Amino acid sequence: MLLTTKFLRPTSDSRAVKRDRLSALLEPQSPKRLNLVIAPAGFGKTTLVAQWCSRVSSPTAWLSLDEHDNEPRRFWQYVIGAFEQAGLTDAAELRKQLAHQSDETFTEAITGLINLLAQDGSAWALVLDDFHFIGNPAIHRQFGYFIDYLPPEILITLASRTEPPLPLARWRVRRWIQDIHPGLLAFSEDECRQFFRDTMGLDISDEDVHAIVRKTEGWVAAMQLSALSSTFSGKDAAKSGNQLNLDERYISDYVLSEVLEQQPRDIADFLLETACCPRLCASLCDSIRESDDSQEMLEKLLSQNLFLIPLDTRNEWFRYHDLFRDALLLRISHTEPEKAARLWQGTVEWLLAHGHVQEAIAQIVRQEDWPWLARVLAEHGNNLIHGGYHLPVLDWLEALPQDLVTDHPQLQMLRIWGLFFANRVDALEPLLSALEDLLDRQVADSHPDAEGALGLQSEISLMRSYLARTRSDDKSAADLTRQVLREIDHTRIPLKSVTYYGLGLDYYGKGELTEAEDALQSAVRYGQVEHKPSTVLSSGGLLAWIQYNRGDIDLALETCTDIRQWVDRHYSDPSQPRLISCWQNSTLCEIHRERNHPQLAATHLQPLLEHVERGTEPGQHVIIQYVRGHLAFSEGRLQDAIEALEDASQTGRKRREQIVFEPPASTALLARCYLAAGHPEKARASLDSRADAEFTNPLHLEQSRISEARVLVALNQPERAQEILSALLNPAERNAHNRHLVEILLVYGEALAQQERKDESEQMLTRAVNLASEAGFMRLFAEESPELRNLLLYLPALNAPGSWNASVRKMLVDQRESGQIHPKSSPSSGYSEPDRPALNPEALPEPLSQRELEVLELIHEGHANKEIAFKMKVAPATVKAHIRNLYGKLGVGRRTEALARARDLGLLEG
Template sequence: MLLTTKFLRPTSDPRSVKRERLSALLESGDPKRLNLVVAPAGFGKTTLVAQWCSQHPSRTAWLSLDEHDDEPRRFWEYILGAFEYAGMTGLEDSRRQLTRDSDDAVDAAITGLINTLASDGAAWNLVIDDFHFISSNIIQRQFAYLIDYLPPGITITLASRTEPLLPLARWRVRRWIQDIHPGLLAFSESECREFFQNTMGLDISAEQATDICRRTEGWVAAMQLSALSGRSGANDANTSPKLDLDERHISDYVLSEVLEQQPAELRRFLLDTACCPRLCASLCDSILDSDNGQAQLENLLAQNLFLIPLDTKNEWFRYHDLFREALLLRIQHTEPERAESLWRKTVDWLLSHSHVQEGIAQIVQHRDWDWLALVLAEHGNNLIHGGYHLPVLDWIDALPAHLVDDRPQLQMLRIWGLFFANRVETLDPLLTSLEDLLDRRVADSHPDAEGALALQSEISLIRSYLARSRSDAKSATDLTRQVLKDIDHTQIPLKSVTYYGVGLDNYGKGDFTGAEEALQSAVRYGQVERKPSTVLTSGGLLAWIQYNRGDIDIALETCTNVRGWVDDHYSDPTQPRLISCWQNSALTEIYRERNEPELAATYLAPLLEHVERGTEAGQHVIIQYVRGHLAFSEGRIQDAIEYLQDAAQVGRRRRDSILFEPPASSALLARCYIALGTLDQARTCLEAEDKKQLTNPLHLEQNRISEARLAIAFEDPERAMNLLSGLLPAAERNAHNRHLVEILLVYADALHQVGRLEESVAMVDRALNRAREAGFIRLFAEESAGLRAIVKDHPAIKSSAGQWESRVRDVLSDEHQGESEMPVDGKPKATQQPTETLLEPLSHREKEVLILINDGYANKEIASKMDVAPATVKAHIRNLYGKLGVGRRTEALARARDLGLLQS
């Protein structure tokens, strides 16, 4: 979890010196992109920038860094969090990218941030305080990319003790940087005098101010130390402090001249709270077993004792770094056991007050591996199911091997983390090793033998999902039943994930009633077990089934309720918003069918980066399917063909790694070809589908309905009616209402073709009655021109004043119909393009990468299969895109097929 107080701009003290000459330099202006405020600690960098922000009309996102942020994902999570805390919307996709276990996930998140800033169009300031904590070359390189592609109106201000390793020379030539160095930040004599008189309340002479300014070279922290130590004799010109700018001397001065002059109670408070990276009254009271924490903090603030407010409510604070470092050195040297005890109390408070990740960061910093192992064992499952599987994997990797090897629970935690990261190919050997360890413990009557038996249920559950990925339905079902049998005898919250597996099995078999019951249980238990990702995924698949059964309103209510629960319980705006592929796909289909394509596109948009950057094969197919369906509904037939070809091919080639039977992309693809009049391609597409592998009746029905449409297009209505008459009873019996409406409509079209007009009208009557109950709108506009005319002229549609009938009339009058891309000469557009060749042929390695992309593998999987580094794969992909003249995966595949480099 991210700490929201890091996004709070320090409040501007009305007593502080107004530095108008420096504030003017910070103002935004073309072509400037970066304010670089670099100076040693205590030169007033933060105060200056906070003062400028308080006077600036543009929206400001503020981020204060610390030593834990020198890690790319964490750094960019905080950058996004700063913008969101300041009120920016639209960053959900970038948030989601950071949860992916992919080498290019951070790059994708940064690109998403740049695009969001560009589309937002407002002037923004981003202030990053204490940038010197960032030493990672990766972060520096990524940050340079952000600056290079910033849209107009965005200004970034960095406050740092050292000059960052950025391409500053190049940017200075372009006049993108305003430098504010220590020489500019140093207080002038007049500012020094104003500081002592107005800020510190000391009436010193001009000679004293000049002397102190000269000795400290305008360093405000040293001047503040001087003022604190000299209060008792401030009017005595002979008591001007003599200071050295060496930090060791400053530390000594803090201890001898500031700390020792405080009352004993306050001195004790300062030393005891130095272990806290940030302070609030509750934390202070807890570790000190007191009830006056707020009063003490406000007392420190009033005395200017190096306490910096982190909000406007005087709830959160931090000490000045040098001050805190000096205090820590003192207590660790003089009272090491007390210092250790207070630090442990601080971490305990963080862990028990929902600052788990902050507490773990403290433990990792102290390298207390035994404690980290215990904390992960207690909190790891909740973190994983809350969407934080990647940090958990990093923390487990940080542990010494012997601590993990000796703890089955941590090994199971690693397995779950890899499972949620879609790295299922790594799980079999880990599961086998864990099973061997558990068997030995049971055989040896280990004290934790009971816990070992409990973990067997988790192992069986994971193995059931692996069996689904191998299309081994029997093993998956047997393993799941065993888990359900044993589940009430364990203390591990597994019911939600188990019932989700049951729902998947029933969905695959076509038992939609059983699937709905299981998924409703998965949602309910997921809420009890507080597993938001499982709740979203289970609710999403439930809504997908409800939509396909024709219960659109119920499906939408399911999505709304599930999303509401997750947002109510996991609504921290600094965290990535959890996204479910099933739920967003269901919502895309729902709003597409309700003829609200713009709203459908908003739910599709967060999923598209998964496809372009590479994702789990099953999700890839679902996303491309709904994407293709939306394009088909909007009349973008060539786009739809591109997406659906990709979905069909990935579905066939990666079938062994998909946990469920994906939608019948070939059926919808055939409809696209029928809309273009390329009937032979439609027939080839349907014949290529291996129907023996289809177990889900929905998908079988989809293919049969498309075959019937094709028969009508070939003017063979008798064959169409034979196909449809076999489908009709089962669709009615199983309440496949969406398909039932389609069957009735296509049947009516076939009857009309043979002149059986009364029967055709009767079929349309039945279809309209079913569609009205379900709320279907868009599917009427996707039928043939002749059938649309029949429906449009039907009395129930033509003359009714009902709202649903009016919407159907509107959609039938829409000019963007499926055949709108049909050229005048009747030939598909693709055949009108001349055959082209590449100016520069692909290398052997580039061809190998192209084939693996076509097979649906993500970049990391490609690197593993080619036995090269991920960076090498990215280089091959860049070269490949350049030679093909494209910018993304789907474009590359479509272009390669046009050139004959891949088979369709």
């Protein structure tokens, strides 16, 4: 039960100042997606947004958040509920579905809401008031995803006391955000006059208004503070204003001096001493001030509203308003420069010691202390890169004077790792050679750090192993990797996770899948120990890809879920783009496509498409285009599928030397697209473009050979298809390649049916259905030929009771009715209509079993329960159970209703 009062927009006070100039900023405008109204309490955020909502004509949903909404399921229930309350079609059904979802990422529900908004087509506005109550990182990640994929006409407005940790920098670059901060909320002279006269009921002269606005620049917080100190009241304000002779550019500095002069000495000192902190907490302030009263001081500042903005709801982290902090820094740097420098250094040291490395580096860069930056990058850069921050590290290295990098082996190695993770491998060879020359010189010259520099040799060997893979030099890659494994315990920098990932790639490329899985599991385990989330994601993603392609769909999904939860729990920064893995997102796309959830599959594909558009490593390009083509093929978008798969195939051929693993068999899937489009000769040609000798991965070879058999069946050459499939059957079964095994059995069954070998065909198809039901495969049935799908619809094994059977039948029937296929009116050759009327698959939610059909026939003949039991040679209780099930499936309560319903469904004649 949702509290409907949370969906009520506050009624505007008729006396409130009308902020037309700010309301205009809130209006929808392409490409804007987000209004961000950030200010401390009492700045009029809610009033402003409510006024704007009252004047817009588009549908608007309002949600007032509170501390109880800081839980993902509840948060999204209320967000969907806000749209439901405002009239969005089908929102109620989506909210009910959310209540039963077990996936804690709620991707399906969020995607469903995005799709509902897209289908509705209206320019919806959603207001989330008091967003500062939402501090759960999971919600921030989910909300960032929601904004990223919103339809362009949807506008979100957040009103908050704190700036939320969302990817705001990226969104601002895309011009998606309209910021309304305290500076914009400042009153104009007219608004100030209206506020005092109409809202407050105070008789204030125009001269007084002018003095107040001039001294405060209309800054509401400053006006409030000054009013508290009686600086601006009545004629005194005017007199005070007339006595001032200030440069207007430094008006905020004057306000600061007014504030400082009115504070007790301890508060004024605290403000100045902590101005060097980009963010404040009690521990940091205590450390640089060498005191133990900072929490008390922070709470005192907060209670007096001294320009202190909370960053959480627990009163632990704060920041000063930027203008206020700048003025404080200016004051202390002029009056006590040595103290200011000491405080700044203490702040950076505390940030580094407490793991806030990026924030510390930002402060160092701001001060242009390049030697310190070089030392920090040498110590922390490796972990930053493996945490997904390779691009910032490259920028910081670029900012350093060249001489600091040229003679520093660790910084040179850091640049090499950064370029590697940025997929700029073409630039690595000369850098590696230069680094090796530098190490040789340092050893020859007995450099003080010569011993430590030698430890970099393992990293160089590891990097060269990856470069060897790009040249398809598998032997060198394997030799170098094993060399690193022998030396790894003697190196200072943890490398086991990256090394085992490389080993996993080697085994995968050679088709040694069991060994690949073992190596990748080690890579995941060491990556978690070494705090390398990007390596954990890549290793776990490739592991899941192998598991899925071997047919372990549940295990693959479990691997993806466990890895994602570990990364989000330990190393997710909601203010940064979400760290993703091509392998993992591709696997998730394939899993949800196979389970017939194409919209959910598309949500995992979408972030990968951005990489394709911007340009990515060729191996990843092939995988993404392959998965993209497969999803389009499943959805019947054949031309889109053909274009993506042709691109994947061409990229795989032209840039094979730059790909460190064997790409998926794009040509095999491309052939299936041509078959579905009615072009078997094109399908054959696409397969002929690759030779079996090119495949080292048995999964890819199997995939290609199965497609070849499909083409032969389509060309009415079932005997040749059978030869291929017979050779594949036992190895696929022996190696537990379950997904391919199902496909082999299906195509084998179709080939036998073409030869009018009905019983053998049915046996093959029954084996395929039974194996697929155990593994949870679904969509692969809908991707087969129309003739094979038609065979399946009449297959007794698929018409047996069970939720999986019913789902697959419904999928096939829906596909037929949607016009995607046009099957023959009767099953293909080798089958004839059964003697009894065939069960209409779409007639019942769950079809009748063979025994239930026998009972139905005997009831139709007029037999009593005991007679039926005698004829069927079963106990009377068993007959009663069959009849009970029969009535339940037919939706009836007695015999006459059952017989009438069965006639309507064509299950009985006459």
